Amino acid sequence: MHVVIASARNALRNVTGALFVGLTLAASSATVQASERLYIFTEHYPPYNASVSGEGFAHNEDQITGICTDMVKAMLARVDYDVQMKMRAWSYAYDWVQGRENHGLFCTARTDEREQLFQWVGPLASIEWTLFAAPDSDITLSTLDDAKDLRIAGYRGDVMSQYLVDQGFNVIMNTSGDVNPRRLALGQADLWVTDGLVGPLVAEDEHGITGLKPVLVFRETPMYLAISLETSPGIVADLQKALDGARSEGELDAIVARYE
Incomplete structure (x- = not known):
């Protein structure tokens, strides 16, 4: 009888141990899976x-x-x-x-x-840091310093806008760049800093504005x-x-x- 009880206890320990190992491995696997989710x-x-x-x-x-x-x-x-x-x-x-x-x-x-x-991880594509003027503007720039006294539309968190702020330019910041073509059209800004491809596309799609003038490309950056x-x-x-x-x-x- 004692032998039977001892054998049963050993079997229970083995099952319990196997169950513990299995749960541990499952938990470990779940941790690995969770760590492989990217946002x-x-x-x-x-x-x-x-x-x-x-x-x-x-x-x-x-x-x-x-x-x-x-x-x-x-x-x-x-x-x-x-x-x-x-x-x-x-x-x-x-x-x-x-x-x-x-x-x-x-x-x-x-x-x-x-x-x-x-x-x-990259590079992916590259952006051209471009200063745009309104279609009817007569602004011309030879160098970036020529824009020191002008009002430049930008937006918060944008690398081009922040660069100009750090260089002492007068940048009018918005939460989004989509409104900036309208600022040019209304005379609320003299220039708009954005990528060379993005500027004309946003101006036309968002506001029906065509003919923006790219007056200066002053830098190119890989993304x-x-x-x-x-x-x-x-x-x-x-x-x-x-x-x-x-x-x-x-x-x-x-x-x-x-x-x-």
Whole structure:
């Protein structure tokens, strides 16, 4: 009888131990799965990133398109991560991503000022820092310094706008760049700083304004997927490898060609 009881106790211990190991492995697996979920943010910045609806927000990747967006999607298709992509206002997304594990933001200009704030995957596309004037403006610029006494429309969180602020220019900041073509038309600003492709597109689509004058291109910057410092470098390496693979097979060039 004692032998039977002892055997039963040993069997129970073995079952309990196996159950504990199984639960531990399951918990570990769940942790790994959770750590592989990526949260990727962007802004409405056509033609690089745009919501299908034309609104300034979107809740999943099917509602977001654009040159950079399609490049990021091509990269993500080559890795096995659970990805949630959302479109939000740039200043909100820029602050939200920093300090949070497995969070990223595109398309982000990689500058000296931002270099240590993120881990970087790219390059994706490049932006031309351009000063636009209203269609009927007679403003001409030879150098950036020629704009020192002029009112320049920009928006908060934008790398071009902040650069001009840091250089002592008179920048009228808004929460979004979409209103700035109207500021030019109403005479509330003399110039608008934005990307060379974005400016005319936003002016026409949002306000029906055509004929903006690009008076000066003063810088060109590559754009990247910026990943939070709290994210594993292994994930960043996976993403970079995937992007390099998409580039080497011609996918990125094909994406650019679709928007030309």
